[in-house]
Amino acid sequence: MNDALFYIFAVIAAAGAVFTVTRKSPLAAALSLAVSMIGLAGLFLLLQGYLVFVLQILVYAGAVVVLIIFVIMLLNLRAEAVEHLNLSWRKAIPGVVLGGALLVILLSAVRGLPQFPAEVDAEFGTVEGVGQLLFSRFAFPFEVLSLVLLVAIVGAVVLARKGGDEE
């Protein structure tokens, strides 16, 4: 059952990714990205990452992609106005070869390992479990992260307001 779910979510995530990078219309690409992220969220759930599953849907699929769609709407970007998608198969060959090499190298590194040997307690990946780590060993990066978010908010507002160009 878990295996079937893995393949279902994997196909959703990978197909969403392929559609994201191949659509002419940026809106279609953004929606495919949301679909791919939801597929990945399902995979996180299968790996017992309950907190990350929720965060993926809330923050990534639900905020970042929505922000991208807002920008598409704001700038009124049309599909045909931007680019002509042309890729000859010959040009793609070095990329495919390198990508295949990366896949082979990484798979050979993990192939010999047993599947998922670790026994995890009930709190693994839950809000309590990750929270324990987050507020003990990772407390300092957590606080720095809040500073990063503050800087990003202020920076985005400063960059995007009108009249910033006149200086």
Place this chain on the structure above:
Amino acid sequence: MSVGLSQYIALSTLIFIIGVFGFVWRRNFLIVLMSIELMLNAVNLAFLAFARYWGGAEGHVLAFFVIAVAAAEAAVGLSILIMIYRRRETVDVTDLQELRE
């Protein structure tokens, strides 16, 4: 074939490669940003797979940080995009190559 670490890492690598492909090939800056998000998501999958493998939740904590930093970076990247569009009326990266000349 029962699903183990190798399948998760293979999928993570595949999505990462798709993200790199989109980043390098596409000329629309928005799609480039989306490809960056794809790459970050693929890495999150690898983090969680290894966390499950080792039984330690540090991978979850790192994925948490990746999600938060990626959201911040998307916000700043999009405001840069808006600024560029205001000046140039284009989001084509081939029109934005002034550092090159």
